[in-house]
Amino acid sequence: MTVRAAQYRWLRAFPWLWLVLAIPAVPMILGHALGGADAADLLHPSGEMSVRMMIVAMVAGPLGRLFGTRFRALRWLLARRRAFGVAAFGYALLHLVFYIFDMQTLKAMLDEIGAPGIWTGWLALVLMLPPAITSNEKAMRALKAGWKKVQWLVFPTALFTVIHWGLLFYEWGPALVHIAPVVLLHVALFVKSSLRKLRMSA
Numbered sequence: 001m002t003v004r005a006a007q008y009r010w011l012r013a014f015p016w017l018w019l020v021l022a023i024p025a026v027p028m029i030l031g032h033a034l035g036g037a038d039a040a041d042l043l044h045p046s047g048e049m050s051v052r053m054m055i056v057a058m059v060a061g062p063l064g065r066l067f068g069t070r071f072r073a074l075r076w077l078l079a080r081r082r083a084f085g086v087a088a089f090g091y092a093l094l095h096l097v098f099y100i101f102d103m104q105t106l107k108a109m110l111d112e113i114g115a116p117g118i119w120t121g122w123l124a125l126v127l128m129l130p131p132a133i134t135s136n137e138k139a140m141r142a143l144k145a146g147w148k149k150v151q152w153l154v155f156p157t158a159l160f161t162v163i164h165w166g167l168l169f170y171e172w173g174p175a176l177v178h179i180a181p182v183v184l185l186h187v188a189l190f191v192k193s194s195l196r197k198l199r200m201s202a
């Protein structure tokens with residue numbers, strides 16, 4: 001192998017996508033570490049980034065089923081959607097860290113855990129854990145048909161995330177706008193399969 005080819009191999013093997021997905025975390029972490037941003041102020045960007053990564057992971061499948069694999073960008077996304085799901089979990093953990101810093105004591109956290117806007121966040125995080133830790137080839141091979149069932153947990157995760165976001169300030173607009181692409185794509189898939197069944201029975 002030539003030196004040039006070896007250089008390209010290293011470049012191709014480098015986890016660029018993980019690096020890019022981690023970039024939004026840098027100003028949040030540095031902002032807090034250097035004292036410029038309160039943990040409370042970072043709950044919004046970390047939570048929102050987690051939701052956005054989750055939405056990207058969730059739209060890939062329905063887009064693939066609707067349009068097939070004729071678009072290069074869609075093939076790229078389908079091959080990498082698991083990374084977006086894992087990144088969503090990473091940002092949810094960062095969100096939790098900022099929450100812990102903000103609350104400061106376990107007692108303060110336990111005191112408000114019964115609030116609807118809070119326990120729904122905890123539930124979303126717990127539901128996110130199994131799909132996140134099984135988003136890899138090894139788990140896929142080990143779980144076989146069960147893998148899809150574990151990944152299905154992303155739907156209740158999304159539901160409880162929307163409820164968490166909506167109930168925090170009783171303002172549903174931003175949460176619903178974020179989840180809208182997932183809902184609309186599933187409606188489109190339902191319409192497409194109903195039309196196909198109609199055509200077949202005609």
Ligand code: HEM
Pocket residue numbers: 040043044046047048049050051054092095096099118121122123124125128161164165168174
């Ligand atoms: C460990 C469980 C969780 C707790 C205790 C928690 C707690 C909170 C709190 C206290 C806020 C209010 C921030 C503020 O005052 O501006 C917040 C906001 C938010 N959380 Fe969570 N959260 C949790 C899990 C999650 C998860 C798993 C997600 C997403 C997947 C999420 C998404 C959001 C979003 C998008 C906001 C922004 C609301 C806004 O400021 O407009 N949270 N969370």
